[in-house]
Amino acid sequence: MAQEQIVILVATRKGAWLFHGDTARRTWRADGPHFLGHIIHHLVLDPRDRRTLLAAAKTGHLGPTIFRSMDMGRSWNEAVRPPAFSPESGGAGRAVDHTFWLTPCHADEPEAWYAGTSPQGLFRSEDGGITWTPFSTINEDPQYRQWMGTVQDGTPDGPKLHSILVDPRDPRHLYFAMSGGGVHESLDGGRTFTPLVEGMEVVEGFDPAEVTFHDPHCVRMCPANPDRLYQQNHCGIYRLDRPARRWTRIGRTMPPEVGDVGFPMAVHPRDSDMAWVFPMDGNDVWPRTCPEGRPAVYATRDGGQRWERLAGGLPEAQAWWTVKRQAMNTDTLDPVGLYFGTTSGELWMSADEGVQWSCIARHLPEIYAVEAALLP
Template sequence: MMNPTGKLVLLVATRKGAWLFHGDAGRRTWRTDGPHFLGHIINHLVLDPRDGRTLLAAAKTGHLGPTIFRSIDCGRSWREASKPPAFGPAKNGLEARSVDHTFWLATAHASEPGVWYAGTSPQGLFRSEDGGVSWAPFSCINDDPTYRQWFGTVQDGTPDGPKLHSIIVDPRDPKHLYFAMSGGGVHESTDGGQSFAPLVEGMQVVGGFDPGNVAFHDPHCVRICPTNPDRLYQQNHCGIYRLDRPGKRWRRIGEAMPKEVGDIGFPMVVHPRDDKAAWVLPMDGSDVWPRVSPGGRPAVYATRDGGETWQRHDDGLPREQAWWTVKRQAMCADRADTVGLYFGTTSGELWLSRDEGAHWEVLARHLPEIYALEAVTCA
């Protein structure tokens, strides 16, 4: 269940700023706080669950460029990081790079208070050991010649640039890490980031390309099951997958989705307590990739059996002429006894389900394009 002493807050990151929606215990009434950073692109807004107060916002500003903002009072006040993520001087004969924006923020293990990770565009991995105040390049990958080949180029076709995302820390072991790249595959470290190895077996790539080349793999979102860290789910450019460790081969469970809908999309959400339950929100993955809901009829699809079957949930959602979609970070779940689900659309609508996706209603309209959502409990 949700922390009975904490307050439910929905963190909303958008193309034009950030909002905090404070909900009551029943998720019936909401108080809006914002905008924060009006006019700035906010790619991710994350609470540190280890203290319940510290928020980090990954921002791309018109005058400051890419930076991190930090709050230690649940968003009442903010200060800019003294040293945001930035690539160092070029090494190994490689071309120098600059960070366009920080895309993904993740807290480190519970045993490492104040430690955070960040993924950037173009692909880079960074770490902060002082609560997000200062950042340094982390691990070997930023300047590794092989990884640099897998990164591709900034002209690789990924909207808003290629990205390192889905940074995951095994809750049992602070040295066991995962991250994913669009493009560039899924990668794993068992030595605290000293080395990483690709984890792409079983993943498909776009027709005509070589699946043996890690650069062609395009995971959109990877999630670990909180109560079973040996199970991971993935929404990929080429389907929905599940991985059960210690196995290393991903299984395409999206093939059980209705053929007329397909299994292409961006967000992936897992149940906080049931490793067989997960949700996706498909988009039109036809040849031209319009990035809209299939047929203009959006729906959330749920599995309760690890992807063997999927059920359509669209009660309350538009039945026609709804041509939006949902980005990879813009769908989340709370931890209530009956899990609440939330997603934000490219047209600025914020949707809520209090019953694990069975019924949906609009929480807010007319926001800027929504980039990311997190449902948290603030101290």
């Protein structure tokens, strides 16, 4: 009987790579580049069939689109109808710049996917990523359009809808986040969404009662307990335990000289008390580098009451990079493997839940997203 293998899916500014390894995580084989020269924002393997790959791409000649592979990247087919705003929601100057986030739908919907775009839009495919249509009413809703801000607002690469989460117990229970524009929840399969921003802070001088000023960077649902959400925000690290609606800022227990500003978040697949973040320098100029050029992952094993610095094997000085919001993730092995990609094109991994690190690849383009999956 063939043994399972692990694959690390790496999306970069100039293409995509697949790194195949054995489950001992000692040896790795690089497969790529795919789409050399094109921006790949997200590369995801469907966990429901473990053979369908979707790539969110922005190409020079095709613009924003999505590609699909059924043979682990040996061949790709472009979406017949990629995500695009309807005339009603488009308006002057509003067009999809790129698809930023891809999420497989519930296990009971085997061909369905969600996509989040920049500027903020929510889309769904019912045929495995071949055709996409606007989903829910948020793309056209005047209140949501106000919360989304203008095309010029948001992050340096443009405002985004991201962190699309599906409750594994109920396909009608959904979350998504907007940067900017807060976290939102649906209990009716996406017909309606409501903000979920209580307890979240905003930049000093702005009103936290205004949803548009909320800037979640990454939201994760705990596989072991879908009622627990973690969030890395522009203004701290948070946890939410449903049915409560108020987020608790658990990043205040981070070392004060490091702070709790960053982009990515990862959660343990079997222990809802354990999560990891990658802090960055959050001083006034936001240089988007490791604090003092000393990269480290910080882990909590008790839901955020305490944090532990994990940096074994990482550079001890003069490492002036950071990790983007989609570029840190885990596998599901035991012990859990942790992976992150850097803005300087390095792919790092830990086979012991972050204690010791080794570099899988160097000199890649700037890494936008990292996913880990098991192959049959």
